[in-house]
Amino acid sequence: MxxxxxxxxxxxxxxxxxxxxxxxxxxxxxxxxxxxxxxxxxxxxxxxxxxxxxxxxxxxxxxxxxxxxxxxxxGDFPVRDRQEFGPVIWIVGGLAAQMLLLKPLGFSVATGLLFALTAAGFGKRKLWFTIPIGIAICLGVWLIFAGLLQLSLPAGPLEHLFW
Incomplete structure:
Protein backbone atom coordinates (compact mmCIF):
# COMPACT_ATOMS: atom_id res chain seq x y z
CA MET A 1 0.00 0.00 0.00
CA GLY A 75 -17.78 17.41 2.92
CA ASP A 76 -19.95 14.69 4.44
CA PHE A 77 -22.39 14.36 1.56
CA PRO A 78 -22.01 11.16 -0.46
CA VAL A 79 -20.82 11.40 -4.03
CA ARG A 80 -23.84 11.72 -6.29
CA ASP A 81 -24.44 9.87 -9.52
CA ARG A 82 -24.39 11.74 -12.80
CA GLN A 83 -27.71 13.48 -13.53
CA GLU A 84 -29.76 11.85 -16.29
CA PHE A 85 -31.70 14.52 -18.19
CA GLY A 86 -33.92 12.17 -20.22
CA PRO A 87 -36.26 11.26 -17.34
CA VAL A 88 -36.41 14.88 -16.22
CA ILE A 89 -37.49 15.95 -19.72
CA TRP A 90 -40.24 13.28 -19.77
CA ILE A 91 -41.62 14.45 -16.41
CA VAL A 92 -41.39 18.18 -17.18
CA GLY A 93 -43.05 17.48 -20.53
CA GLY A 94 -45.85 15.70 -18.69
CA LEU A 95 -46.33 18.67 -16.37
CA ALA A 96 -46.38 21.06 -19.32
CA ALA A 97 -48.89 18.87 -21.16
CA GLN A 98 -51.11 18.76 -18.10
CA MET A 99 -51.07 22.53 -17.69
CA LEU A 100 -51.83 23.09 -21.37
CA LEU A 101 -54.54 20.42 -21.67
CA LEU A 102 -56.30 20.74 -18.31
CA LYS A 103 -58.85 23.31 -19.45
CA PRO A 104 -59.71 21.99 -22.94
CA LEU A 105 -59.57 18.22 -22.26
CA GLY A 106 -60.41 18.07 -18.56
CA PHE A 107 -58.77 16.58 -15.49
CA SER A 108 -58.84 12.92 -16.47
CA VAL A 109 -57.15 13.17 -19.86
CA ALA A 110 -54.61 15.83 -18.86
CA THR A 111 -53.59 14.10 -15.64
CA GLY A 112 -53.64 10.69 -17.34
CA LEU A 113 -51.07 12.03 -19.83
CA LEU A 114 -49.01 13.32 -16.91
CA PHE A 115 -49.16 9.82 -15.41
CA ALA A 116 -48.06 8.18 -18.66
CA LEU A 117 -45.20 10.60 -19.33
CA THR A 118 -43.97 10.29 -15.75
CA ALA A 119 -44.06 6.50 -16.11
CA ALA A 120 -42.04 6.91 -19.31
CA GLY A 121 -39.52 8.98 -17.35
CA PHE A 122 -39.18 6.07 -14.94
CA GLY A 123 -38.63 3.62 -17.79
CA LYS A 124 -42.11 2.36 -18.74
CA ARG A 125 -42.10 3.53 -22.38
CA LYS A 126 -45.25 1.70 -23.51
CA LEU A 127 -47.41 4.81 -23.90
CA TRP A 128 -50.16 2.81 -25.62
CA PHE A 129 -50.50 0.97 -22.30
CA THR A 130 -49.88 3.69 -19.71
CA ILE A 131 -52.05 6.45 -21.23
CA PRO A 132 -55.36 4.50 -20.93
CA ILE A 133 -54.42 3.28 -17.45
CA GLY A 134 -53.57 6.81 -16.35
CA ILE A 135 -56.80 8.21 -17.78
CA ALA A 136 -58.84 5.47 -16.07
CA ILE A 137 -57.20 6.08 -12.69
CA CYS A 138 -57.62 9.84 -13.03
CA LEU A 139 -61.25 9.45 -14.07
CA GLY A 140 -61.82 7.46 -10.88
CA VAL A 141 -60.15 10.21 -8.87
CA TRP A 142 -62.27 12.84 -10.64
CA LEU A 143 -65.47 10.90 -9.94
CA ILE A 144 -64.59 10.62 -6.25
CA PHE A 145 -63.66 14.28 -5.87
CA ALA A 146 -66.46 15.72 -8.01
CA GLY A 147 -69.19 13.24 -7.11
CA LEU A 148 -68.65 12.26 -3.50
CA LEU A 149 -66.71 15.22 -2.12
CA GLN A 150 -68.44 17.86 -4.25
CA LEU A 151 -65.13 19.51 -5.17
CA SER A 152 -64.68 21.30 -8.44
CA LEU A 153 -62.08 19.84 -10.81
CA PRO A 154 -61.85 20.80 -14.49
CA ALA A 155 -64.26 18.71 -16.52
CA GLY A 156 -63.72 17.82 -20.15
CA PRO A 157 -65.61 15.73 -22.70
CA LEU A 158 -64.83 12.45 -20.91
CA GLU A 159 -66.09 13.71 -17.55
CA HIS A 160 -69.28 15.01 -19.16
CA LEU A 161 -70.07 11.44 -20.24
CA PHE A 162 -70.27 10.43 -16.57
CA TRP A 163 -71.74 13.56 -14.98
Whole structure:
Protein backbone atom coordinates (compact mmCIF):
# COMPACT_ATOMS: atom_id res chain seq x y z
CA MET A 1 0.00 0.00 0.00
CA UNK A 2 1.47 3.35 -0.96
CA UNK A 3 1.68 6.29 1.35
CA UNK A 4 0.29 9.63 0.35
CA UNK A 5 -3.21 10.79 -0.37
CA UNK A 6 -5.63 8.14 0.70
CA UNK A 7 -9.36 8.79 0.79
CA UNK A 8 -9.21 9.21 4.57
CA UNK A 9 -6.45 11.82 4.57
CA UNK A 10 -7.54 13.67 1.45
CA UNK A 11 -9.45 16.87 2.22
CA UNK A 12 -12.66 17.26 0.24
CA UNK A 13 -13.80 20.55 -1.17
CA UNK A 14 -17.07 22.08 0.04
CA UNK A 15 -20.05 20.67 -1.81
CA UNK A 16 -21.23 23.53 -4.06
CA UNK A 17 -24.58 21.89 -4.85
CA UNK A 18 -25.32 21.55 -1.13
CA UNK A 19 -24.34 25.19 -0.58
CA UNK A 20 -26.75 26.20 -3.36
CA UNK A 21 -29.51 24.16 -1.71
CA UNK A 22 -28.73 25.80 1.63
CA UNK A 23 -28.96 29.26 0.03
CA UNK A 24 -32.32 28.31 -1.51
CA UNK A 25 -33.62 27.06 1.86
CA UNK A 26 -32.45 30.27 3.56
CA UNK A 27 -34.07 32.44 0.87
CA UNK A 28 -37.33 30.49 1.22
CA UNK A 29 -37.18 30.93 5.00
CA UNK A 30 -36.59 34.66 4.52
CA UNK A 31 -39.60 34.92 2.22
CA UNK A 32 -41.78 33.12 4.76
CA UNK A 33 -40.46 35.35 7.59
CA UNK A 34 -41.31 38.42 5.50
CA UNK A 35 -44.81 37.14 4.79
CA UNK A 36 -45.23 36.18 8.46
CA UNK A 37 -44.33 39.71 9.53
CA UNK A 38 -47.30 40.97 7.51
CA UNK A 39 -49.59 38.40 9.15
CA UNK A 40 -48.40 39.29 12.65
CA UNK A 41 -50.38 42.55 12.53
CA UNK A 42 -53.62 40.55 12.68
CA UNK A 43 -54.73 40.54 16.31
CA UNK A 44 -56.13 37.37 17.82
CA UNK A 45 -57.49 36.65 21.26
CA UNK A 46 -54.68 34.21 22.05
CA UNK A 47 -50.97 34.09 21.45
CA UNK A 48 -51.42 31.69 18.56
CA UNK A 49 -52.54 33.36 15.36
CA UNK A 50 -52.28 32.98 11.62
CA UNK A 51 -48.55 33.77 11.71
CA UNK A 52 -47.58 31.05 14.19
CA UNK A 53 -47.27 27.99 11.94
CA UNK A 54 -45.58 29.82 9.04
CA UNK A 55 -43.09 31.23 11.59
CA UNK A 56 -42.34 27.71 12.88
CA UNK A 57 -41.90 26.44 9.30
CA UNK A 58 -39.52 29.32 8.49
CA UNK A 59 -37.48 28.57 11.62
CA UNK A 60 -37.28 24.91 10.58
CA UNK A 61 -36.15 25.85 7.07
CA UNK A 62 -33.51 28.18 8.50
CA UNK A 63 -32.26 25.37 10.76
CA UNK A 64 -32.09 23.01 7.77
CA UNK A 65 -30.19 25.64 5.76
CA UNK A 66 -27.62 26.05 8.54
CA UNK A 67 -27.26 22.28 8.91
CA UNK A 68 -26.82 21.89 5.16
CA UNK A 69 -24.07 24.55 5.14
CA UNK A 70 -22.32 22.79 8.02
CA UNK A 71 -22.44 19.41 6.27
CA UNK A 72 -21.40 20.92 2.93
CA UNK A 73 -18.33 22.53 4.47
CA UNK A 74 -17.39 19.27 6.21
CA GLY A 75 -17.78 17.41 2.92
CA ASP A 76 -19.95 14.69 4.44
CA PHE A 77 -22.39 14.36 1.56
CA PRO A 78 -22.01 11.16 -0.46
CA VAL A 79 -20.82 11.40 -4.03
CA ARG A 80 -23.84 11.72 -6.29
CA ASP A 81 -24.44 9.87 -9.52
CA ARG A 82 -24.39 11.74 -12.80
CA GLN A 83 -27.71 13.48 -13.53
CA GLU A 84 -29.76 11.85 -16.29
CA PHE A 85 -31.70 14.52 -18.19
CA GLY A 86 -33.92 12.17 -20.22
CA PRO A 87 -36.26 11.26 -17.34
CA VAL A 88 -36.41 14.88 -16.22
CA ILE A 89 -37.49 15.95 -19.72
CA TRP A 90 -40.24 13.28 -19.77
CA ILE A 91 -41.62 14.45 -16.41
CA VAL A 92 -41.39 18.18 -17.18
CA GLY A 93 -43.05 17.48 -20.53
CA GLY A 94 -45.85 15.70 -18.69
CA LEU A 95 -46.33 18.67 -16.37
CA ALA A 96 -46.38 21.06 -19.32
CA ALA A 97 -48.89 18.87 -21.16
CA GLN A 98 -51.11 18.76 -18.10
CA MET A 99 -51.07 22.53 -17.69
CA LEU A 100 -51.83 23.09 -21.37
CA LEU A 101 -54.54 20.42 -21.67
CA LEU A 102 -56.30 20.74 -18.31
CA LYS A 103 -58.85 23.31 -19.45
CA PRO A 104 -59.71 21.99 -22.94
CA LEU A 105 -59.57 18.22 -22.26
CA GLY A 106 -60.41 18.07 -18.56
CA PHE A 107 -58.77 16.58 -15.49
CA SER A 108 -58.84 12.92 -16.47
CA VAL A 109 -57.15 13.17 -19.86
CA ALA A 110 -54.61 15.83 -18.86
CA THR A 111 -53.59 14.10 -15.64
CA GLY A 112 -53.64 10.69 -17.34
CA LEU A 113 -51.07 12.03 -19.83
CA LEU A 114 -49.01 13.32 -16.91
CA PHE A 115 -49.16 9.82 -15.41
CA ALA A 116 -48.06 8.18 -18.66
CA LEU A 117 -45.20 10.60 -19.33
CA THR A 118 -43.97 10.29 -15.75
CA ALA A 119 -44.06 6.50 -16.11
CA ALA A 120 -42.04 6.91 -19.31
CA GLY A 121 -39.52 8.98 -17.35
CA PHE A 122 -39.18 6.07 -14.94
CA GLY A 123 -38.63 3.62 -17.79
CA LYS A 124 -42.11 2.36 -18.74
CA ARG A 125 -42.10 3.53 -22.38
CA LYS A 126 -45.25 1.70 -23.51
CA LEU A 127 -47.41 4.81 -23.90
CA TRP A 128 -50.16 2.81 -25.62
CA PHE A 129 -50.50 0.97 -22.30
CA THR A 130 -49.88 3.69 -19.71
CA ILE A 131 -52.05 6.45 -21.23
CA PRO A 132 -55.36 4.50 -20.93
CA ILE A 133 -54.42 3.28 -17.45
CA GLY A 134 -53.57 6.81 -16.35
CA ILE A 135 -56.80 8.21 -17.78
CA ALA A 136 -58.84 5.47 -16.07
CA ILE A 137 -57.20 6.08 -12.69
CA CYS A 138 -57.62 9.84 -13.03
CA LEU A 139 -61.25 9.45 -14.07
CA GLY A 140 -61.82 7.46 -10.88
CA VAL A 141 -60.15 10.21 -8.87
CA TRP A 142 -62.27 12.84 -10.64
CA LEU A 143 -65.47 10.90 -9.94
CA ILE A 144 -64.59 10.62 -6.25
CA PHE A 145 -63.66 14.28 -5.87
CA ALA A 146 -66.46 15.72 -8.01
CA GLY A 147 -69.19 13.24 -7.11
CA LEU A 148 -68.65 12.26 -3.50
CA LEU A 149 -66.71 15.22 -2.12
CA GLN A 150 -68.44 17.86 -4.25
CA LEU A 151 -65.13 19.51 -5.17
CA SER A 152 -64.68 21.30 -8.44
CA LEU A 153 -62.08 19.84 -10.81
CA PRO A 154 -61.85 20.80 -14.49
CA ALA A 155 -64.26 18.71 -16.52
CA GLY A 156 -63.72 17.82 -20.15
CA PRO A 157 -65.61 15.73 -22.70
CA LEU A 158 -64.83 12.45 -20.91
CA GLU A 159 -66.09 13.71 -17.55
CA HIS A 160 -69.28 15.01 -19.16
CA LEU A 161 -70.07 11.44 -20.24
CA PHE A 162 -70.27 10.43 -16.57
CA TRP A 163 -71.74 13.56 -14.98
Missing amino acids: SKGNTPLTQKRRPDRAALFIAAFLAALAGLIFWDTSRLATIVSYSGIGPATIPFVIACGLLFLAAWTVFEALR
